[in-house]
Amino acid sequence: MNSLYCCAPCKPRYRKLVDNIYPRAINEGLINMQMQKLTFYAISHPEKLERIGEYLVQRLARDLARLRFVQVKIAVEAMDQLLEACHSSPSLVQFTENHLRMVQKLLESNIPVMEQLATTSFVKFSNIEENTPSYHRQYDFFISKFSQMCHSSHDEHWKVMRCAGLRGLRGVVWKSVTDGLHPTIWERQHMDKIVPSILFNLHEGDDDSCSGEEVLTGRNAFTSLVDENERDRDDPHTLSDQCLRELMGKATFGSMRAVMDPLLKHLDLHKKWQPPPNFAISLFKAILYSIQTQNSYFVIQELINHLDTMSSSNAKIRIGIATVLSSIVNIAGTSIGPLLLSIFNSLLKHLRTSVEFQQSYSCPNKEDETTYQETLINAMGDFANALPDYQKVEMMMFTVGNIPSLNNTNESSKSSDAFLQHVLVKTLLKVATKYRTAYLATVFTDSFLATLLRLALACDPQVRLNTLYIFHTLLDRHDNIHSLIHLGCELDVSDLQLTVEKCSRADQMFIRKHTNHLLTTLYKCVVKEGEGAELEERLDAIQCILCLLCIEVGYDEMLLELFRLSLSLQDYAADPTQKISDEKRMRVHNIVAKFLNVSSQLMALPSLCQHVQQIVANRASHGPPLMNLVEGVVESSEEGEIRLRVDEMDEKSGMLFDRGVISECLKASGKDTSRLVVPFSLNLSSLMPSSASSGPSLSLSPSGWEEEEDSRGKGEKREIDVDSLDLSFDVSPPETPSMRTTRRNTTVFSLLPNKTGLPVSVQALRTMVNTPVDAVEEEKRMMEMTSSVVEQLRSRPFEDISDEICKHNEEGDIVRTVSRLLARNSESVRLSEMGRTGGARPKDIFEIQLPPSYIY
Known part of the structure; x- marks a missing residue:
């Protein structure tokens, strides 16, 4: 049948139309008029579209084999025009199969010009939307061929x-x-x-x-x-x-x-x-x-999983992966929220693995491992920067939970744990710098604050310093840290341009609860700091915390406690029994002077400012050169004049701050200075709460550091002074104006005449409530009561104490007490009482006379 098509009169019409699009001259292109006729015929007769495509592919294969590239281009152009014109034809699916066969033949020719022509035709085909689906079309050949072309490099x-x-x-x-x-x-x-x-x-x-x-x-x-x-x-x-x-x-x-x-x-x-x-x-x-934004966390997770796979590879490869992770994590934004702890836990696991590998003998290059750890820390910091504040708090809590405690570690693991502690504290500092504190209670939870206070007293000096920096970034809410970190003795604090706002009620309640713990730790930090080139930097960090507390939570009670701590530090530096160097004594005096200078000017107390500046000037003129805080401003002493040594300084010489003068200045401004005269001592109440039991507890006295560490290391048991035990508990509400004026009750017993310890009349109760409590007398009275209770427990038999308590409470005979209760609630008693009333109508509520004790 196909042989008949060689005869022109026997050819079908669609073949004649296809043949007519080819020009007689080789140099001419597609005949547009004949192409329009072919297009009209294909649209009018959609059932012939498939046969038109087959015939075009047949002619293209013949021309391609004979290297007639002009005819090949004409066939491709005709196929493209028919494809665009008949995109809604019901026979389009069959025609596209012929079109793909044509493209495949061109790609198989391995002729660059034909391959480019095939690619252009395929791109046009890919832009056409098909209304009829194709269930068996495959693009395997095209993917392989186009991929091969992407690697072309031979010509x-x-x-x-x-x-x-x-x-x-x-x-x-x-x-x-x-x-x-x-x-x-x-x-x-x-x-x-x-x-x-x-x-x-x-x-x-x-x-x-x-x-x-x-x-x-x-x-x-x-x-x-x-x-x-x-x-x-x-x-x-x-x-x-x-x-x-x-x-x-x-x-x-x-x-x-x-x-x-x-x-x-x-x-x-x-x-x-x-x-x-x-x-x-x-x-x-x-x-x-x-x-899409919500899928960004998947890329982050895949990159971390790849880091898990490459955990045993070269450190430079891991550094590169961590660098990429650090660079892109901020783009993902909050989409990584669903896998927050999972991703952060993976990063911490890699950090821990790297630390352990670095401490082992099989590490080939410790410098690369250190670079890898720093890159991971930066990645976690950038990771935290892309999260909302509440998730940053979660990250800090999670990091704190992974910091090892060095209390019960053996010698083999102590070195790696100490280094891991150092690295994780740096990580915590990096995360903390990305957080902006709103309320102190939000970030300083009991466990978090307890761990920070424990780390502030760690053995590693760098861990202690980084912990102080963490306090800096979390306490500073008004960007004052840059003016306070290297603070001198400013004659006018307004030049520092500090931002000071009134302390909120929530922050007052929080800091009132943790004042003793925080200031005790700061005192111990000063005591624990040893000698070295970085002594000034660490003491300046402590002084910066004092200034931040004065600015951020500077209400009256906190300011007095800060003054009390400062004067205690001055006493510590001036105490000749303390075995510390002269340099440390002078630097402790300097941080006290800097803090008092800033706080007195912020409180706007001229008399106090005058006293502070006078002491500073005296030190600059007659004290050691290291204590000259205003060098260049105050004229130096005459040549040949003998300067006082640091151990010769006292209040009489005008070189130390006078506790009495400071107390009078504060009292003149209307502040209660009763606590200022109490020396800064530590007792059992300064211990950390139970939430901090995972770490080492604070010592009982500031001068007992060596004894505490020795006893902890050797397992010795120290005797406890029974007279120093405080067996009372605080029952003051949180909104009490002063935590020092507390209402306390004895834990064991309180043998008062009326059994309850309360006033016997309403007038006496009013007098007791309205009378201000003397803090010193109250504390003295409670100590006497505690001593008497302890003395009774030590001297009297337990049976005598029990009998006396039962006698006062009238509850010795439990049978009699039960009988009395049953008789009072028995049915016969209630019926008799109802009978005595005679069924009288109950009184109207407005006729009831209230007792005098209910009327204020």
Whole structure:
């Protein structure tokens, strides 16, 4: 039958129309008039569209075999025009199969011009929306061929061929994603070809044309072009960037893993993690900017999982992965919230593993491990910066929970745990710098504050210093830290431009609860600091905390406690029995002078300011040179004049701050200075709460550091002075104006005449409530009562004490008490009482006379 088609009169009409589009001269192109007739015929007779396509493919194969490239181009152009004109035809599915056969034949020719022609035709096909689905179409051959073209490098047309391959892959992605019946594009066998082909052109162009600085800015590496048609054809680098963005933009959550796995493998094979990983950073930034925001955490999780896989690899590779993670985590934003603790726990696990590996003998390069740890810490800091405040608090609590305690560690693990403690405190500091404190009680929970106070007294000096810096960043809510960290003796504090606001009620309640613990720790920090080049830095950090407390929670009671601590530090520095160096004595005197200078000016007390500045001037003129805080402002003493040594300084010489003068100045301003005269001592009430039981408790006296550490190390048992035990508990409500004027009750018993210890009349009760309590007398009275209770417990038999208590409470005979209660509530008694009332009508509520004790 086909032999009859050789005769022109026997040819079908569609074949005649197809033959007429070819020109007689070879140099001429497609005959447009005949092409219009063919198009009209195909639209009018859709059942002939498939046969038209078959005949065009047949002629194209014959012309291609005979190297008639002009006729081949005419056939391709005719197929493209018919495809666009008949996109709604019911026979389009069969025609597209012929079109894909034509493209496949052109790609199989391995002729660069024909391959480019096939790619252009396929891209046009991918832009056409089909109304009728195709259930059996496959793009396996096209993916393989286009991927092969992306790696072309053997001739002078390599750049053009790579661009053609990239456009072909982009066309495959367009067509597969828009057609819901073709999900196989996301299979591993396809992604293993598409993703490496795109990345190969991406980093090849990056190596050839982009410098390091340009990659860091990301402008040349990943830029959306304005004129795509002009630059895409000649720039595989830019075209590959667009392909990657479109691929990630069309990927769903379930198909993202199929893209990420070959992407990470490609970076491993081509060693793109080596520092500085500029290409990897730019690559992941492009990915995160292309996908949906809620899916960003998946990329972060995949990168962390890859870090888990590479945990035993070279440190430089892990540094590169951690650097990429640190650079992109802020782009993910709050989308990482669902896996917050999981991701942060993974980072802490890597940090712990690196610390343990660094401390082992198998670590080849400890400097690289240190760099890796710092990179992880920076990544966690950037990770925290992208989270809301409440999740930053969770991260800090989680980090604190992973800090090891060095109390019960053996010698083999003590070194690694100490180093891990040092690293985790640095991590906590990094996270804390990203947090902005609103209310102190929100961040300083009991367990968190207890751990910080314990770390402030650690054996490692750097851990203590970093802990003080954590207090700096969490207490400073008005950015005053830069003016206070290296504070001198300012004659006018207004030059520092400090921001001071009134302390809120919530912060007052919080700091009133923890004042004793916090100030006790600060006192011990000063005592624990040893000698060394960094002594000034650590003492300045403590002085900065004192100033921050004065500014942030500077209500009257807290200010008096700070003054009391400062004067106690002065007594410590002036005590000749303390075995400390002269340098430390002078520096402790300096931090006291700096704090009193700032606080007196903030309180606007001229008399106190005058006293402080007079002492500072006397020290500058007659004291040791190290204590001259206003050098250059106050004239130095005459030459030959003998300066006082630090151990010769006392209040009579005008070189120390006078406790009495300070007390009078504060009393003149209307403040209660009764607590100021009480020396700063530590007792059992200064111990940490039960929430801090995981760490070492605070010692009982500031001068007992050596004894405490020795006894802790040797397991010795120290005797407890029974007279110093406080067996009373505080029953004051939180809103009591002063925590020092407390109402206390004895734990064991209180043998008062009326058994309850309360006044016997309403007038006496009013007098007791309205009378201000003397704090010193109250504390003295409670100590006497405690001593008497302890003395009775030590001297009297237990049976006598029990009998006396039962006698006073009239509850010795339990049988008699039970009988009395049963008789009072018995049925007969209640019936008799009802009978005595005679069924009288109850009184009206307005006729009831209240007793005098109810009337105020």
